[in-house]
Amino acid sequence: MNGFISDLKYTWNKPGSGLLRLIIINVIIFVVMSLLNVLLTFSGYSSFFEMNIYENLALPSEFTSFLYKPWTLVTYFFVHSMKDFFHILMNMLILYWFGMIFTEFLGDKKAVILYFLGGLMGGIVYLLIYNLIPYFDGANAVVVGASGSVLAIVVGAATIAPDYRINLLFIGPVKIKWLAAFYVVMSISGLTGGNAGGQMAHLGGIIMGFTYVKMLQKGTDLGAPFYAIENFFDNLLSPKKNLKVVYRRDKKSKSKTKAGKENTDQPTQSRVDEILDKISDKGYEGLTQEEKQILFKASQRKH
Numbered sequence: 464m465n466g467f468i469s470d471l472k473y474t475w476n477k478p479g480s481g482l483l484r485l486i487i488i489n490v491i492i493f494v495v496m497s498l499l500n501v502l503l504t505f506s507g508y509s510s511f512f513e514m515n516i517y518e519n520l521a522l523p524s525e526f527t528s529f530l531y532k533p534w535t536l537v538t539y540f541f542v543h544s545m546k547d548f549f550h551i552l553m554n555m556l557i558l559y560w561f562g563m564i565f566t567e568f569l570g571d572k573k574a575v576i577l578y579f580l581g582g583l584m585g586g587i588v589y590l591l592i593y594n595l596i597p598y599f600d601g602a603n604a605v606v607v608g609a610s611g612s613v614l615a616i617v618v619g620a621a622t623i624a625p626d627y628r629i630n631l632l633f634i635g636p637v638k639i640k641w642l643a644a645f646y647v648v649m650s651i652s653g654l655t656g657g658n659a660g661g662q663m664a665h666l667g668g669i670i671m672g673f674t675y676v677k678m679l680q681k682g683t684d685l686g687a688p689f690y691a692i693e694n695f696f697d698n699l700l701s702p703k704k705n706l707k708v709v710y711r712r713d714k715k716s717k718s719k720t721k722a723g724k725e726n727t728d729q730p731t732q733s734r735v736d737e738i739l740d741k742i743s744d745k746g747y748e749g750l751t752q753e754e755k756q757i758l759f760k761a762s763q764r765k766h
Contacts, residue, residue, distance in 0.1 A: 481575035482562040486555050497545045521605035522586050524593040540582030542607040558613045565620040576686030577675050581615020581668035588667030589660055606660040611668035618643050618672030624742050680739045730757045
């Protein structure tokens with residue numbers, strides 16, 4: 464047990480582990496809620512779990528109910544139904560696979576930000592459709608699951624590198640733009656099905672994934688307001704960094720070093736945008752080795 468906890472701490476504190484942290488949080492919440500559900504059900508308090516725990520974390524469809532529980536706009540995309548293990552399993556696998564692709568191009572921080580933005584947009588679209596479209600008038604539902612956030616990552620990866628190929632079992636190499644298109648079609652076709660609320664959240668995530676990358680290519684980062692929050696939690700949850708010894712240098716040497724660092728370690732945003740545009744036109748395989756290195760350096764840049 465101690466070895467497992469040590470491995471978990473190592474994974475959590477490892478630099479660039481934001482994507483893995485999201486998966487760990489989702490899994491821990493699922494395990495804790497499953498255990499609570501079993502214990503309370505065996506004790507004869509199953510209704511207590513449903514009414515006081517589950518429904519206070521799930522996002523309700525009625526806007527008036529949401530006003531009493533506004534935090535559910537965030538909590539719902541970290542909670543999964545305890546009765547559907549396959550749901551969280553597929554969500555976490557897809558989040559890892561496509562999250563690694565997304566991180567390869569735009570870095571770990573932006574993957575985490577897009578997860579949150581996709582979940583928020585999924586919840587907003589869910590509330591709007593349920594409350595503005597007459598077809599759903601009078602419906603009383605709740606939604607849980609990270610699918611909206613996950614699809615934001617999927618579509619974001621497909622937008623930045625549409626021709627990137629992954630190998631599917633029994634099928635072979637497939638461009639991720641076709642996988643993203645499949646999810647879009649499935650989400651739209653399922654709007655009148657038994658999981659209509661989930662499909663609405665999917666659409667919100669899809670919209671955000673595409674919009675986020677397109678705006679980023681134009682020089683606007685929709686996640687900018689979230690960086691301060693993310694940095695706060697990074698500093699709070701990560702081990703304190705060792706102090707560095709700084710040596711004095713003369714002004715000429717200092718300015719020369721600074722200029723050299725800017726030229727080698729910090730590629731300009733315009734250069735990054737050019738590379739992102741090239742990826743959209745020719746795919747990641749069309750980049751030169753130098754361009755791949757520039758993109759990698761840009762993905763490691765602190766915000």
